Amino acid sequence: MMTSLKMRDLARCLIAYEAVASKTSEPVESAILRVYGKLRQSLGVFAGVASFQSLAFRAFTQAKSEAPGLWAVQVDANGSLQGLGEPKPEQLEFEPQLGSGKDQASEGGVILIARLLGLLDMFLGEALTFSLLRNAWPGATFDDRVAENGRKS
Amino acid sequence: MNTQDKVTINKLSTGVPGLDEIVGGGLPEFSFNIIAGAPGSGKTTLAHQFVFANASPERPALYFTVLGESAIKMLRYQQQYTFFDPAKLPDSIRFINLSQVVLEKDLGAVLEEITKEVEKANPAVVVVDSFRTMVRKPGSDMELQSFIQRLALFLASWQATTFLIGEYAEDELRDNPIFTVADGLFWLRQTTERNSIVRKLQVIKLRGQDSVPGLHTFRITDAGVQAFSRTFGLTARKRNPPGGRRLCFGIPDLDKMLDGGVPEGDSILVAGSSGTGKSVLATQFVAEGISKGEPAIIAVFEERPEAYALRATNLGLDLETPQKDGKLTILYLRPLDLSVDETMQSILDAVTKIGAKRLVIDSLAGFEMALSPGFRADFRESLYRMIFALTGIGVTILSTVEVDESFTEFPFSTYSISFLCDDIIRMRYVSIDGQLRKIMVVIKMRGGNHAKEIREYEITSKGVVILGRALTNFQGLITGIPVHLDRSDLKEEPAQKPGIESKS
Numbered sequence: 001m002m003t004s005l006k007m008r009d010l011a012r013c014l015i016a017y018e019a020v021a022s023k024t025s026e027p028v029e030s031a032i033l034r035v036y037g038k039l040r041q042s043l044g045v046f047a048g049v050a051s052f053q054s055l056a057f058r059a060f061t062q063a064k065s066e067a068p069g070l071w072a073v074q075v076d077a078n079g080s081l082q083g084l085g086e087p088k089p090e091q092l093e094f095e096p097q098l099g100s101g102k103d104q105a106s107e108g109g110v111i112l113i114a115r116l117l118g119l120l121d122m123f124l125g126e127a128l129t130f131s132l133l134r135n136a137w138p139g140a141t142f143d144d145r146v147a148e149n150g151r152k153s
Numbered sequence: 154m155n156t157q158d159k160v161t162i163n164k165l166s167t168g169v170p171g172l173d174e175i176v177g178g179g180l181p182e183f184s185f186n187i188i189a190g191a192p193g194s195g196k197t198t199l200a201h202q203f204v205f206a207n208a209s210p211e212r213p214a215l216y217f218t219v220l221g222e223s224a225i226k227m228l229r230y231q232q233q234y235t236f237f238d239p240a241k242l243p244d245s246i247r248f249i250n251l252s253q254v255v256l257e258k259d260l261g262a263v264l265e266e267i268t269k270e271v272e273k274a275n276p277a278v279v280v281v282d283s284f285r286t287m288v289r290k291p292g293s294d295m296e297l298q299s300f301i302q303r304l305a306l307f308l309a310s311w312q313a314t315t316f317l318i319g320e321y322a323e324d325e326l327r328d329n330p331i332f333t334v335a336d337g338l339f340w341l342r343q344t345t346e347r348n349s350i351v352r353k354l355q356v357i358k359l360r361g362q363d364s365v366p367g368l369h370t371f372r373i374t375d376a377g378v379q380a381f382s383r384t385f386g387l388t389a390r391k392r393n394p395p396g397g398r399r400l401c402f403g404i405p406d407l408d409k410m411l412d413g414g415v416p417e418g419d420s421i422l423v424a425g426s427s428g429t430g431k432s433v434l435a436t437q438f439v440a441e442g443i444s445k446g447e448p449a450i451i452a453v454f455e456e457r458p459e460a461y462a463l464r465a466t467n468l469g470l471d472l473e474t475p476q477k478d479g480k481l482t483i484l485y486l487r488p489l490d491l492s493v494d495e496t497m498q499s500i501l502d503a504v505t506k507i508g509a510k511r512l513v514i515d516s517l518a519g520f521e522m523a524l525s526p527g528f529r530a531d532f533r534e535s536l537y538r539m540i541f542a543l544t545g546i547g548v549t550i551l552s553t554v555e556v557d558e559s560f561t562e563f564p565f566s567t568y569s570i571s572f573l574c575d576d577i578i579r580m581r582y583v584s585i586d587g588q589l590r591k592i593m594v595v596i597k598m599r600g601g602n603h604a605k606e607i608r609e610y611e612i613t614s615k616g617v618v619i620l621g622r623a624l625t626n627f628q629g630l631i632t633g634i635p636v637h638l639d640r641s642d643l644k645e646e647p648a649q650k651p652g653i654e655s656k657s
Contacts, residue, residue: 046243047224048250055225123229127239135243 004118010142011035011113014133017140029084032109039116040079042136053079055123059115069108084109162361165314168206168236169199171380171498175354175369177362180337183312184360185305187332189321190341195352195373196318197227198234199341200280202377203316205236208245212277215270216248219255219263220286224248234377247274255287260300263287267304271311278314285319298330305334326357336360342368346527351492354380370492381494385501385542400511400549402434403441406608406619407578407593415576416600417510420540421551425580426558429591430612432461433468434578435513437616438551439481440470447510448480450503452496454519458483461515468616479507491523493535497542504548512543516553533573540573558582558633575599580610583633592630593619607631 018031018038036056043052057075064070072083120129130142164179173179180186180203188196200216208214218224228248231237242248254266271279281304287297301317308315317335323342332338338358344351353368371380399414408414415421423431439449451472453461461483462472475481482503486496503509514520521532528535543550552574558581577596582589593610595603606623607630627635 044250046248046250048218048252050252051223051225051250123225125229125232125239128228128232128242131239131242 004114007114007118007121008110010117011110013142014113014137014140015110017137028106029109032106032113033081033084035113036081036109036116038136039113042132043120044079046132049079053077055119056081056116059112059119063108063112063115067108067111069106070112073108073112081112164362165203166206167199168202168204169378169380170376171369171371171382172199172354172378174382174384175365175380176337176356176359177364180314181359181361183309183314184336185309185315185317185334186337186339187317187319187335188339188341189319189326191322191343192320194341194343195371195378196341197222197282198231198373199339199378200282200316200318201231201234202236204246204278204280205238205241207278207314208241209277210244213244213274214246214278214280215267215274215276216246216280216282217267217270218248218250218252218282219284220252222282224250233375235375236377260287260296264300264303264307268307271308271313275311276313278316279308280316280318282316282318283320284317285321294330298334301331301334332358341371344527346525349525349527351525351527370494372495379498381492381498383494383538385494385497385539400438400447401441401445402438403444404434404437404617404619407617410595410604410606410608411576411598412602412604415549415598417549418544418547419549419575419600420544420573421549421576421578422574423551423553423578423580424556425553426556426582429580429582430610430617431553431555431580432464432515433612434580434617435515435551435553436461436465436468436470436472439511439513440465440472442511443475443480448507449475449511449513450482450484450500450507450509451513451515452484452486452500452520453515454486454523455516458485467614469614470616482507482509486520486523492525492528493532493539496520496523497539500543504543504546509548512548512550514550514552516555518555537573576603581631581633583630583635585627585635585637592624593617594631 014035015028015031018034019026019028022031022034040052040056043055053075056079060070060073060075064073070084074082076082117129120132124132133142134140163182164173164177165182167173167176167180188199190196204214204216218227232239249270251263251266254262267279267281284297284301287300304317305315321329321340326332326340335358337356337360340355340357342353342355344353352371352373354371355368356364356366365382365384367383369380369382371378373379398417399412400417401408401414402411423434425431435451439451442449451458451461456464462476465472472481472483476483484499484503486499500512504512517536521529524532540550574597576598578593579596580591580593583592584590591610591612592607594607595605597603604623606625609620609624611618611620624630624635626638628638629635
């Protein structure tokens with residue numbers, strides 16, 4: 001089962017929001033990790049670390065099958081994410097610029113976040129999922145979430 | 154001390170229909186409560202209803218989950234209830250999971266975590282679900298007791314109304330020091346009685362106010378917990394004593410037999426065997442009331458409202474129009490695991506809604522069958538409570554009851570409930586001149602005089618019609634096989650032209 005387009009859009013929206021919020025040029029992976037970290041924080045308070053870790057691991061397992069860029073990623077026991085954006089050894093050898101590897105990793109990150117949001121949507125429904133997101137991103141608006149990078153005008 | 158010098162304790166709505174009445178008008182603000190019961194008894198749902206009814210962005214609710222049910226799964230299921238408003242999360246209701254603290258640290262750390270969150274949020278409501286899972290190891294009772302003592306002190310100071318939810322078995326109720334700390338102790342039970350599940354709630358303790366004692370039935374529907382007070386919610390309702398009027402049936406000869414009708418607020422029992430016209434008489438009683446501007450309720454158990462109304466139409470009685478006009482409600486109460494309290498609640502809601510003055514219960518046998526087996530044993534006592542409650546607010550009740558026709562006895566009811574009824578009308582078959590005919594007699598009228606005569610009647614296209622004069626020329630009419638004393642009157646007074654019997 002592929003990630004739904006709606007969840008990918010929402011994931012991209014959150015990542016873009018974080019990228020804009022940092023006000024510095026940084027790799028996309030950093031914004032992805034910050035989105036993941038905020039979800040982890042918010043869900044951890046609400047449902048507990050173990051619950052978050054279970055969901056994150058499930059999302060990761062689903063995402064891995066459609067995102068080769070996640071090959072080095074691991075979800076730790078405390079739910080934290082390791083290895084996002086790490087290049088494959090053969091890419092280091094043959095593609096020193098890391099262009100396509102980077103793209104794959106960031107796309108993998110988007111899919112992972114989308115999968116996590118998809119699980120929340122499935123378990124809690126849209127209303128509660130957006131309640132959680134509003135809690136984690138109090139400045140963002142999700143009514144028109146695929147546009148304007150989710151920022152309040 | 155003057156009444157005005159005493160502190161006023163605000164009462165908070167529980168958010169559970171029927172429970173406010175049971176707890177004496179609402180839950181005391183800032184009280185420290187324990188909801189106890191076995192798994193699946195509805196503890197979490199009850200707490201959620203309270204939280205959703207009382208939390209606001211200014212004074213939110215903090216819902217601490219500990220070990221046990223995952224918060225995600227809990228919310229997945231709880232949001233199915235109609236009271237669950239997702240818009241209240243997270244501003245008004247915040248869920249905080251403490252399982253990590255419980256697993257890695259001690260109860261002191263848990264208290265510290267709760268304290269920190271409470272100081273931050275200034276909540277009106279705090280729930281810990283389930284506090285008992287925090288300490289399951291042997292010898293930890295003292296630790297838990299101390300934790301609860303400190304938690305209660307802290308939360309009371311912070312002006313929070315608190316619920317601790319705990320799994321307790323029935324035998325743990327006695328001598329449990331934890332319960333002494335609580336201001337309120339609610340015990341939820343779920344028992345299997347033959348093939349039915351019966352849920353009951355007991356307010357074992359509630360400081361500072363008068364709760365309704367005893368076990369109250371409750372049900373969990375898609376609207377959440379709904380409680381049914383043993384007093385049917387009528388303790389707080391203004392009693393409306395009957396005004397001394399007589400209510401007619403619209404059958405002139407019967408009304409005469411009743412000295413002008415039944416006294417308002419009476420409970421009338423119409424007893425007879427199958428086909429004697431009890432339902433017809435009941436329908437005429439209702440139709441007459443409606444024609445006089447008295448709304449009515451008919452609670453039917455044995456046939457559907459449409460069929461009931463159609464049968465009335467065949468008797469020339471229109472039950473469709475008053476239903477459309479809001480003057481009549483026909484309640485169909487058929488589920489086989491009802492409690493009397495639930496049935497009563499349905500009837501009361503209908504009475505309140507249309508301001509009903511007359512109520513027909515057709516029939517008591519059907520009513521009994523609709524009850525859960527466990528409640529059938531208490532049927533008589535339940536009827537007593539129900540009749541007392543309804544007549545107390547001025548409703549006149551007519552109940553029909555089927556009795557086995559015997560040619561040696563003249564029973565009024567199979568339930569030994571005649572003492573509950575102010576008036577009894579008995580209908581029965583008799584064998585006269587090779588015909589199975591029908592007779593009617595007023596057995597009892599608590600409120601005054603009534604005719605002692607036995608009258609013959611028929612069920613015609615106009616309903617119950619009383620024929621001719623009293624049957625005075627027979628002996629042993631009530632046995633069903635009378636002896637004709639003197640046949641000379643046959644020529645003097647030919648039998649009144651009988652109407653065409655209609656199927657009832």
